[in-house]
Amino acid sequence: MTTAPFRIAFFSAQKYDISAFDSQLPNDITAEYFTQPLNEISVKLAEGFDAVCCFVNDTLNETVINALNEIGIKLVALRCAGFNNVDIPAANHCKMVVVRVPAYSPEAVAEHCLALILTLSRKTHKAYNRVKENNFDLNGLLGFNLHNKTVGVIGLGKIGSAFVKILNGFGANVIYFDPFAESELAKPVSLETLYQQSDIIALHCPLTNDTLHIINEEALEQMKPGVMLVNTSRGALIDTASCIRALKSRKLGYLALDVYEQESELFFKDMSCEIIDDDVFQRLLTFPNVLITGHQGFFTQEAMSEIVATTLDNISAFRLQQPLENQVS
Structure with a gap:
């Protein structure tokens, strides 16, 4: 007797996802x-499948979870680390299993963070x-050494720890804040x-209720004038409007930013022929001291290979x- 194949609906699928999987x-x-992201409208596409595979910007709120449950989906396989x-x-109420890829390549994101710092x-x-x-002409290109600079790292999980190791190699003075982790790599x-x-x-x-807009007006006021801020984690860690005001005041x-x-x-879209009506994002692009990449910190050959392997193992x-070692519900 032949068993029917297990059917998976991939949402927010890019060409590199299709090739890798x-x-x-x-x-x-x-x-x-x-190619569509999973949301209240596209959830109907999952009908007839056994599982859905989602990415960071797919919407899995209560409405979508209930809709997935109604069409028989019992597994949500996230091909990313975050599950905010x-x-x-x-999902728990619907007895729906959610699994993720907790650590595909910490070094990939850590190295991209360093690349942003050095580029700026x-x-x-x-x-x-x-x-x-x-x-x-070299005028206007004067930079600064990373050596002996004090670098503060908020969050010392696998990515944060990988980043600290890199900074130590540069001879930076590294301090960190993380109420849930201890390390001898930094102070x-x-x-x-x-x-x-x-x-x-x-x-x-990670993005939690406690870290939502952890960088806000009050936090920025405490920082040194001219400080560099780098975010390769989740966009909502930063109150963007407060950062724009701090940029304007030269604070x-x-x-x-690799996230927004x-x-x-x-x-994850080609918007080169589109008019972007996000005035906040457009304002960020006007500053000469702002550098933005499109959530590519994870995007290395090694990381993609690990994402695929762990997702399929889950x-x-x-x-x-x-x-289920990587279950989050």
């Missing part, structure tokens, strides 16, 4: 890829454009002390009723 899908699993976009109590500090993006136009301090002493502040914490000397609070309307464990 198709190359590793076992014979007893079939996938259909939807999932209504976990609603040494202005290599501006130098590149100048040289393309045969302009070799623990209070959040207030971190704000007051840091030349560079990097966010590597913030540099801002580097309203990124679901922008990121699905296999669910099907075989084995212990």
Whole structure:
């Protein structure tokens, strides 16, 4: 007797997702890829499938969870680490299993964070454009050393720890705040002390009720004039309006973002021929000391390979009723 294949609906699927997963899908699993994000409208596309596979900007609120439950979906396989976009109590109520990829490549995000810092500090993006136009003038390109700078790291999980190791190699003075972690790699301090002493502040914490807008007006007021702020974690860790005011007042000397609070309307899409009506995002782009990338910190060959392998392992464990190491509900 032949068992029917296990059917998975992939949402927010990009070309690289399709290529990576198709190359590793076992014979007893079939996938259909939807470019649409999962939300209240697109959830009907999951009908007839056994599971859905989602990414960071898919919406899995109570309405979507209930709709998935009604059409028989019992597994949500997140191909990312964060799960703040999932209504976990609603999933638990529906007895729906949610699994994730907790650590695909901490070094990938940590190295991208460093790349943002070095790009802003040494202005290599501006130098590149100048040289393309045969302009070799150094005026306006003065940077600063990372060596001996005080770098404050908020969140010392796997990514934060990987980032600290890199900073130690540069000879930076690293301090950190994390109420749930201890490390000998850096000096623990209070959040207030971190704000007051840091030349560079990097966010590597998850988005929770406690960390929502952890960088706000009050936090920015405590920071050094000219501080550099880098966020490669979740967009809503930062109150963007407060950061814009701090940029205008010169309190913030540099801002580097790989994430943005309203990124679901922008990121992972080609918007080059579109008019972007997000005035806040457009205002950020006007500052010469702001650097934004489109949530690509995770995007390395090694990380993609690990994401695929762990996601498929999670699905296999669910099907075989084995212990689910990466379950979040």
